[in-house]
Amino acid sequence: MNIVLWVLQILLAVVFVGTGLAKLTQPREKLRTNMGWVDDVPPGVIKLTGAAEVLGAIGLVVPWLTGIAPVLTPLAAVGLIVVMIGAAITHVRRGEWPMVAANLALLALNAVVAVGRF
DSSP states (O other): OHHHHHHHHHHHHHHHHHHHHHHHHSOHHHHTTTOGGGGGSOHHHHHHHHHHHHHHHHHHHHHHHHOSSTTHHHHHHHHHHHHHHHHHHHHHHHTOHHHHHHHHHHHHHHHHHHHHHO
């Protein structure tokens, strides 16, 4: 089970670092190409979401890997669940059903990590 959790943690960390860094570093005009929802929210919310994703990704791996405050790993997974709930709500409002499915899949994987590491 430990190997499965590590694979999930690393996979999720890669996904959230990628999406989070894009939101932190790219202008809204460039994000609009793949993320139409950016027109519906203030720029600060986009950056805050990106920061939460990057910090959550770090939290999924570093505490458990180092053994320093390992309880932060499942808490990071729970934090990313909250982010995915918000994302799913946003995509439901926009009628973007494939994105809702992706959000729910990431939510479920984070739930497995949270339960497995608590």
